[in-house]
Amino acid sequence: SRGTISMSLLPRSHTQFQTKEYWDSFFQKRSSPFEWYGEYLDLCHVLHKYLKPQNKVLIIGCGNSKLSEDLYDVGFQGIENIDISETVIKQMTVKNKDKRPLMRFIVMDILSMSYESDVFDCVLDKGTLDAIFVNEMDETLKKVNRMFAE
Numbered sequence: 271s272r273g274t275i276s277m278s279l280l281p282r283s284h285t286q287f288q289t290k291e292y293w294d295s296f297f298q299k300r301s302s303p304f305e306w307y308g309e310y311l312d313l314c315h316v317l318h319k320y321l322k323p324q325n326k327v328l329i330i331g332c333g334n335s336k337l338s339e340d341l342y343d344v345g346f347q348g349i350e351n352i353d354i355s356e357t358v359i360k361q362m363t364v365k366n367k368d369k370r371p372l373m374r375f376i377v378m379d380i381l382s383m384s385y386e387s388d389v390f391d392c393v394l395d396k397g398t399l400d401a402i403f404v405n406e407m408d409e410t411l412k413k414v415n416r417m418f419a420e
Contacts, residue, residue: 297334297358307396310340317394321346325391330380334358335396342370350390352378 310317321327323345329338332351342349351374353359362375378384 294355294357297355297361301334301361310337313337314340314344317341321392324348326350326389328352328385328390328393330393330395332358332362332375334362337394337396338373339366339370342373347372350374350376352376352380352383354379 321341325346326348327338327341327346327350329335329349329351330353332338332353333355338349338351347370349372351359351362353375354377356377359375359377366373366375
């Protein structure tokens, strides 16, 4: 749920949000879902305005959010979830393999995705941009531009 984050889960520096190591550690310590910017019920009125159940949807930086599970359960079965954290991808794969067999979880860096162009009808991001856009230095701006280029 949306609750608070334990201080032990917060990074020492906001730039750690950009690292795989931070996210692996985060998901080892917190395996219960954490909805950074709202749960499905908070977002469904907007999502259903633009998405159709037959759409192929990519959720980037999926973490352990229940968003893709909730979308799947109301009829969106063409969902792929990617995250840089191998820890959370393993957790989510095990959690969903039986109940949601068509949903995929893949370890992938959004800054170097391996998909062909035009594979997805929609890309959803609930917090990945915030994890990358930690300051306005040139290196960070290049990462943000790469994210949108992908």
